[in-house]
Amino acid sequence: QVxxxxxxxxxxxxxxxxxxxxAVSGGSISSSNWWSWVRQxxxxxxxxxxxxxxxxxxxxxxxxxxxxxxxVDKSKNQFSLKLSSVTAADTAVYYCAREDGRAVxxxxxxxxxxxxxxxTVTVSS
Amino acid sequence: xxxxxxxxxxxxxxxxxxxxxxxxxxxxxSSYLNWYQQKPGKAPKLLxxxxxxxxxxxxxxxxxxxxxxxxxxxxxxxxPEDFATYYCQQSYSTPRSFGQGTKLEIK
Numbered sequence: 001q002v003x004x005x006x007x008x009x010x011x012x013x014x015x016x017x018x019x020x021x022x023a024v025s026g027g028s029i030s031s032s033n034w035w036s037w038v039r040q041x042x043x044x045x046x047x048x049x050x051x052x053x054x055x056x057x058x059x060x061x062x063x064x065x066x067x068x069x070x071x072v073d074k075s076k077n078q079f080s081l082k083l084s085s086v087t088a089a090d091t092a093v094y095y096c097a098r099e100d101g102r103a104v105x106x107x108x109x110x111x112x113x114x115x116x117x118x119x120t121v122t123v124s125s
Numbered sequence: 126x127x128x129x130x131x132x133x134x135x136x137x138x139x140x141x142x143x144x145x146x147x148x149x150x151x152x153x154x155s156s157y158l159n160w161y162q163q164k165p166g167k168a169p170k171l172l173x174x175x176x177x178x179x180x181x182x183x184x185x186x187x188x189x190x191x192x193x194x195x196x197x198x199x200x201x202x203x204x205p206e207d208f209a210t211y212y213c214q215q216s217y218s219t220p221r222s223f224g225q226g227t228k229l230e231i232k
Contacts, residue, residue, distance in 0.1 A: 038169075045226045046169065046212055046226075048223065051219070051221075059220070095169075104156075109175035111180075111214075111216060112214075115169060
């Protein structure tokens with residue numbers, strides 16, 4: 001079955017760029033799925049950051065869009081997140097997830113069914 | 126953007142209780158509503174998709190209902206492993222959005 005694993009620096013300096021990678025195993029990143037990033041600040045709820053399709057098409061959260069870039073590397077079967085100009089407010093656990101879809105009564109519905117374990121990123125000098 | 130609001134934010138209940146959590150969308154999302162369970166230090170786990178479809182492997186004591194703007198997650202008989210935080214999420218449009226979460230605690 002598909003598994004996801006996040007990796008990247010656990011500490012980023014303020015005003016720097018956060019860079020994370022999500023490795024996909026047990027399946028192909030070129031499957032008919034969108035691949036997402038979700039974050040969770042300490043003690044708070046889940047925030048959707050954005051998603052990418054293997055073609056390179058992306059959708060971003062408008063609240064982060066000016067600072068976010070999500071890219072895909074099909075040769076390595078992975079996708080990546082870059083978040084620029086970080087502040088302490090970007091301190092969070094960052095998850096990658098697969099968005100899959102299924103037809104119910106003739107309509108396609110979408111959900112995030114496979115998640116990485118998450119990686120903690122702290123923004124601090 | 127679609128805002129998702131859950132109630133209550135926290136809930137105390139006992140093993141064996143029937144529990145209902147509510148999620149409201151700021152506009153109609155048809156049945157594009159998912160429910161997740163999250164335990165401390167773990168990634169979210171999909172429970173329900175398309176408002177009422179049970180994800181494979183999820184116990185049948187979990188059920189979902191609703192359409193349009195109002196949705197519910199019901200746990201028919203709480204088990205010790207069900208004490209966790211629950212989130213709703215809309216997949217009607219991007220940006221995807223989550224409710225703020227409902228923390229289910231042991232009474």
